[in-house]
Amino acid sequence: MTYSDLGRYNEALELQKPLLEVSKQVMEKSHPETLTRTNNLAMTYSNLGRYNEALELQKPLLEVSKQVMGEDHPDTLTRTNNLAMTYSNLGRYNEALELQKPLLEVSKQVMGEDHPYTLTCTNNLAMTYSDLGRYNEALELQKPSLKFQSKSWEKSHPETLTRTNTWQ
Incomplete structure (x- = not known):
């Protein structure tokens, strides 16, 4: 993970692939640690632009995560978001x-409307609406999201600035 944090994704990949295989053998495919290692490897592929x-990894990971941890578990929510971002x-x-649409609703219920994760889910959904040319729906999500964010974070916080830029 340190290699990933440093942006040294190829070096992270060299360690993550064999580590995941050992984890599958020693534990099992559905063990929470194996699921985390699978997610980490998938994110490294994403960071390298290797989305396919x-x-x-992400599609089966999400299904197993739902079965093992439940649909409302924070790790499952994160994995759902990761898969959506890959799409x-x-x-x-x-x-x-x-x-993204059901993910946002679950996040609101589990974490609350003004939780940073919910705000991220809101922004991601709005960006997808924009990518689809559905700008009015994007705007409907982004304006209230920015208000929540302004309460949670300072106006100069990088996330506030990013989200303000996204909907202007």
Whole structure:
């Protein structure tokens, strides 16, 4: 993870792939640690722009995560968001939308409307609407999201600035 944090994704990949295989053998495919390692590898692929390889890991990962941890578990929510973002990166916006709309509702229920994760989900959904040319729907999401964010973070916080720029 340190290699990933440093942006040294190829070096992270060299360690993550064998680590995941050992984890599958020693524990099992559905063990929470194995699921985390699978997610980490998928994110490394995404960071390298290798979205199809990330997708191959993320789709089954999400299904197992739902079974093992439940649909409302924070790790499952994160994995749902990651898969949606991979779909977006591949230009598969309708598939991203199918995940993002229910994800936002669950996030609001589990974490609250003004939680930073919910605000991120709101912004991601709005970006997908924009990518699909559905600008009015994007704007409807972004204006209230910015108000929540302004209460949570300072106006000069990088996330506030990013989200303000996104909807202006």
